[in-house]
Amino acid sequence: MNQSRVIFHIDMNSFYASVEMARHPELRGKPLAIAGKVEDRRGIVVTSSYEARAHGVKTTMQVWEARRKCPQLIVKTPDFDLYRKVSRQLFDLLRTYTEKVEKVSVDEGYMDVTALASRHHPVKLAQEIQQQVFHHLQLPSSIGIAPNKFMAKMASDMKKPMGITILRKREMNQTLWPLPVDEMHGVGQKTAEKLKKIGLQTIGDIAHYPKPAFIEQFGKYGEKLHDRANGIDEREVDPQSEHEFKSISQSITLPKDLTEEEEVQPVLRRLAARLERKLKEKKSMSYQLSLSIRYNNWRNVTRVQSVQQPLQTEEEIYQRAIAIFYQHWNGQPIRLLGITVQSLEPMNKATKQLDLFTYEKDAQKEPLYDTLYSLEKKFGPSAIHLGWKEDPRDQK
Known part of the structure; x- marks a missing residue:
């Protein structure tokens, strides 16, 4: 492997549950599930410890079913602020080894350790990183070692928890x-x-x-x-990729000043619809939303709100934006409205704090959104109308 790149993929094992165990050591070795609406039997399991998985507990399973499979199951509500804080600590630690660290999500990332591998055997280096992460954060991890990002990602999935796996191109016929x-x-x-x-x-x-x-x-x-x-993947480990799409904004300067709530609602709907499409394109969800209001005297007001349950759909964005508007509009005529979604996470990693009804609703809507998005990409936004849809002529 010395003649090619050496790429690590680091994947934290059962991250949310492991963070809770680090905070509450008495939970170690016990079946633990992280679930929305813990007090409600209809709550949905977000993730679970390996001890819980051994009893058949799975992600998206209803809490009542998880407890039926594992009567001794401990269920805790997610603390996403804590998980993001620990994630920052994790990546700060990884960057002490090399600047070439690419954060993929809160609990996984890539490292290009080619320069380090000339002085340290890759396995020894992976063991040291794994041990340091456990020592400082009390969190288990798995590390895949390979000449490219794809193979490193595949390798890290092969041994969990606390696994280290090397994948070589010459062994692909046996391993992959x-x-x-x-x-x-x-x-x-x-x-x-x-x-x-x-x-x-x-x-x-x-x-x-x-x-x-x-x-x-x-x-x-x-x-x-x-x-x-x-086994061909030329993608570089990109430390800047995390910052490329930190936020997405949509705004509209109004042809006439708005003075009534009823006039504001369809405008915010329109902006929310645009943002939904942008988030779908980037396969991302947002943990923070800001609303901007410019009055006819050119005074600007911006209010930011963080959310526990990530936003992606038009309805989710609109409901959050209109709530902020009602709280902060002073009644003056409005010249411009804008919404920004930020603190983005990849869709496959942004975990919703779900109950049964929202989970079922999202699951039912997903094929519809995929179809709508495909049609809009092919024929343009004006081709599809679902209840209320924006007029593309309003887009800036």
Whole structure:
């Protein structure tokens, strides 16, 4: 591995549950679940400890069902502020080894340790980092070691908890190729179904499929997928990627001053709809929202509010924005309105504090949103109208 890059992928094991165990050592070794609405049987499990998983407790399971499978289960409400604080401490620690650290989410990231590997064996270095993380934060982690990001990510998933795994290209036929396509990083449920329909069951099947035909079936995304199945991934570890999309803003200067609440509501709806599309494009969710109001005397007011349950849909953004508006509007005529969503997290990592009804509602809406987004990408925003939709002519 000395003649190529050495990339680590660090994945914290059962992060939320592990943070709670570090805060409450008496929970160590016990079955623990983190769930929204703990007092409500309809609450949904966000994550659980390995001890709980051994009893069949799974993410998105209802609390009553989890307790039926594991009567001794301890259930705690999530503390997302604490989890983000510990995440910052984790990445500060990793940066003491190298500046080439890329944060992917609150509990995982990449390190390019190529320069360090010339002086330290990669496994010894991984062991030291793993031990330092446990010593300073009392958190278990798994580390994948490989010549690129894709293989390092696949490696870190192979041994949990507290595992260290090396993946080499020359060993792919034994380590990666036999795995089912469902276990390949970057392959979602829909893509897996499509792969199986054309007879591709394993990562090796993808690797050996003729590349031009594969690209014809799956487009530009298919080219990346085919390369990665063959151990090719030229992406750099990018320390700036975390900051590229720190926030998304949408605003509108109004053709006439607004003086009534009823006039403000559709404008905020319009901005919320735009932000939903932008968040979907970036596959992100937001933990903070700010509302900007400019009055007709050019005075600006901005109010920021953090949220425990991440925002992504038009309705979620609108409800938060209109609530802030009602709290802070002084009654003066309004010249401009703007909404900014910030503190973004990747959608697959931003965890909702769900109860049964919101979980079921989100699950039902997801295929609809995917379809709408695909149609809008193909035909433009004016092609689709779902109840209230913005007029694209209003977009700036």
